[in-house]
Amino acid sequence: MTTLEDCRARDAADPLAPLRELFDLPAGVIYLDGNSLGALPRSVPARIARVVAGQWGQGLIQSWNAAGWFELPRRVGDRIAPLIGARAGEVVAADTTSVNLYKALSAALNIAAQDAPGRRVIVSERSNFPTDLYIAEALCKERGCTLKLIEPHEVAASLTADVAVLMLTHVNYRTGAMHDMAALGSAAHAAGALVVWDLCHSVGAVPVDLNGAGSDFAVGCSYKYLNGGPGAPAFIWVHARHVDRCWQPLAGWWGHAEPFAFTPGYQPATGITRYQCGTQPIISLSALDAALDVFDAAEALGGMAALRAKSLALTGLFIELVEQFCPGQFTLVTPRKPARRGSQVCLTPTGLLPAGSGYAICQALIARGVIGDFRAGDTRQPDILRLGFTPLYLSHADVFNAAVQLREVIRSREYAEPRFNQRQAVT
Incomplete structure (x- = not known):
């Protein structure tokens, strides 16, 4: 006892x-x-105070350059990268999980359409987090695809020849059950499907190795185990083999190759930068950046x-x-x-x-x-x-x-x- x-x-x-x-x-x-x-x-309140009073209050618009605001989503993404088995330059902190999932699923369907046009099914668990299912449902209606919902034990059997994308949450939000990322990724790839992972209940709490598992896309939030604060920006990761293959659907100016050229035609940036959309929330990103200092301290302790x-x-x-x-x-x-x-x-x-x-x-x-x-x-x-x-x-x-x-x-x-x-x- x-x-x-x-x-x-x-x-x-x-x-x-x-x-x-x-x-x-x-x-x-x-x-x-x-x-x-x-x-x-x-560390967060003092950082926010410096950003508000100093960078915004005194630096004003000059802080986009002087304080590095414009690069902040990529810098914060680089700090998240080691926690999910990604490399520098592969992650960007931006938008929300729902928005990033829409980007990732859309890109995955585009790649599937290029490689195997007959694949038009997204498979996910019936018990997946509802926003993931809502985004997938809306995207399927938009694309004329099918969303197939299954039980956890049916994942392997569901990977039929018409499946384009397997969309799973690594740790289930209701039950805490964790998938074997590498095993399911291998099964999906063997069946010709891509995998999109939601890491909201994983990042910062359990080890994740996206590159080691050969994953395709991943999204996640930062206000849970990363302690970024309410409404903190989410993040998105795309494997290097996919990142430049297609546009993501929300082709905003922050994802442009030359955003300050102000040309009327869109030219996507190379790499993960193209997965940005519009102006990002600098105060929230700064809070998240400060919160991640905790993981630097944790790294020194194991x-x-x-x-x-x-x-x-x-x-x-x-x-x-x-x-x-x-x-x-x-x-x-x-x-x-x-x-x-x-x-x-x-x-x-x-x-x-x-x-x-x-x-x-x-x-x-x-x-x-x-x-x-x-x-x-x-x-x-x-x-x-x-x-x-x-x-x-x-x-x-x-x-x-x-x-x-x-x-x-x-x-x-x-x-x-x-x-x-x-x-x-x-x-």
């Missing part, structure tokens, strides 16, 4: 423990929602391998403690096998707990200072209490205390109180 003293001993031996001091975390809060919005790095090891330790500990403190009251939705698990633990109420009580349990936990979130289910999948474990700033003692609070919410039946059952706009 694991005790709080055991957890404190693990924290004392944790080489990543100093990273917690790089974040401004509220007192009395155990933050288990970094998989939705990362915590605030201490990098993504060390973060992944701690992530598995934290999630494994929480699973153990839930089963110790709340036996028979939750079903584990997240895969138990470490190789299949991202950096979150997802539970659905079962046994003696009322069906559909996940939201109220989540709200009762928040009232106790344990912040997680909830994802609604349907007739196929139950409601899910979703808890993220960010290894940059969470301790083993945090995990123990969170499990204790969950036990107390269940024991006291606080979740039955009306105030915890009133749905808010954001769950």
